[in-house]
Amino acid sequence: MRDFIVRNKRLILPILLGLFIVLFVAYRRVAIAFLPNFSVPNGEKVYVYVYPNTTVDSVSVQLEQLQVVRNASGFVRYMKTKDYDKRIKPGKYRIEDGMTNRTLGQHLIFGMQEAVQLKFNNIRLKEQLAARLAQQLMADSTQFIHLMNDAEFLKRYDMTPETVIAMFIPNTYEVYWDVTAEKLFDRMFQEYKRFWTEERLAKAQAANLTPVEVSTLASIVDEETNVAKDKPVIAGLYLNRMRKGMPLQACPTVKFALGDFTLTHVLTEHTRVNSPYNTYKNRGLPPGPIRMASIAGIDAVLNYTKSNYIYMCAKETLNGEHNFATTLAEHNQNTQRYYRAYRQWERNKQSQK
Numbered sequence: 439m440r441d442f443i444v445r446n447k448r449l450i451l452p453i454l455l456g457l458f459i460v461l462f463v464a465y466r467r468v469a470i471a472f473l474p475n476f477s478v479p480n481g482e483k484v485y486v487y488v489y490p491n492t493t494v495d496s497v498s499v500q501l502e503q504l505q506v507v508r509n510a511s512g513f514v515r516y517m518k519t520k521d522y523d524k525r526i527k528p529g530k531y532r533i534e535d536g537m538t539n540r541t542l543g544q545h546l547i548f549g550m551q552e553a554v555q556l557k558f559n560n561i562r563l564k565e566q567l568a569a570r571l572a573q574q575l576m577a578d579s580t581q582f583i584h585l586m587n588d589a590e591f592l593k594r595y596d597m598t599p600e601t602v603i604a605m606f607i608p609n610t611y612e613v614y615w616d617v618t619a620e621k622l623f624d625r626m627f628q629e630y631k632r633f634w635t636e637e638r639l640a641k642a643q644a645a646n647l648t649p650v651e652v653s654t655l656a657s658i659v660d661e662e663t664n665v666a667k668d669k670p671v672i673a674g675l676y677l678n679r680m681r682k683g684m685p686l687q688a689c690p691t692v693k694f695a696l697g698d699f700t701l702t703h704v705l706t707e708h709t710r711v712n713s714p715y716n717t718y719k720n721r722g723l724p725p726g727p728i729r730m731a732s733i734a735g736i737d738a739v740l741n742y743t744k745s746n747y748i749y750m751c752a753k754e755t756l757n758g759e760h761n762f763a764t765t766l767a768e769h770n771q772n773t774q775r776y777y778r779a780y781r782q783w784e785r786n787k788q789s790q791k
């Protein structure tokens with residue numbers, strides 16, 4: 439054997455070197471694919487966002503900026519062996535501690551993205567809703583606001599640019615980050631129909647209101663108070679006015695018409711604004727909600743308190759509650775108590791400066 443090795447030394451050394459190279463290359467391929475290449479601090483959630491025009495290099499840049507990849511060039515080499523740039527699937531992908539290039543690669547190539555918990559509430563204007571959606575999804579705000587103002591598009595949902603915000607019931611919804619604006623509207627319409635159960639529809643019909651009208655009245659109620667116990671009473675009061683053919687004279691609608699939500703007191707001069715949303719000039723409900731109605735506000739309208747109340751005024755306790763009245767004389771007394779308390783509060787505030 440020794441003589442054989444000596445005689446064939448010139449042949450064996452190249453063979454051994456070639457074998458070593460083959461094994462080294464094989465190890466490198468296995469290492470690039472199967473060894474952990476991503477490190478995420480314990481408890482943190484880290485995501486990489488893939489757009490339609492994303493490339494493996496831009497994904498690598500994101501990973502480096504997030505400081506979660508150990509060997510960015512190795513990740514790029516591995517993904518290029520999989521022709522990733524030709525297999526892009528947009529989405530929001532979570533990076534987990536200890537992930538290998540192969541695991542992340544499978545997620546990216548097969549679109550194994552993590553769903554978004556889409557949340558929106560406490561929204562006043564359509565523009566704010568569009569911005570809130572764009573903060574959480576791939577589509578930008580211009581796409582959302584365009585659809586909200588597209589009367590022809592909204593016909594499929596029996597909505598208008600004035601009423602469309604009623605279709606968005608404030609809640610948390612599981613959607614994918616790359617959902618298109620059109621598909622999101624379809625989803626919200628399905629959720630809207632699901633929200634309006636037979637029980638809710640029956641209550642709306644009993645109050646002689648459509649679901650959109652319920653949301654419109656609820657939006658006014660929500661603007662009037664944050665006090666839960668007052669909401670159904672205020673809803674009943676406004677329904678009393680409507681049944682009597684009285685104008686609602688709701689101050690929040692004037693603020694909406696003026697586009698000035700900083701007003702603390704609506705004066706006579708403000709109520710002269712020429713707008714279909716001015717319920718001092720126009721009888722009945724405005725053309726649509728003046729904000730995204732809360733679920734509590736909607737249910738307050740559907741379960742309104744039956745009473746003879748026609749008037750309301752902020753309570754002299756200045757804590758957001760209201761006094762209610764059936765006669766103008768009683769209302770005037772409530773108003774005087776409120777303004778006395780308010781003027782005293784202002785004097786105390788000035789004395790503390």
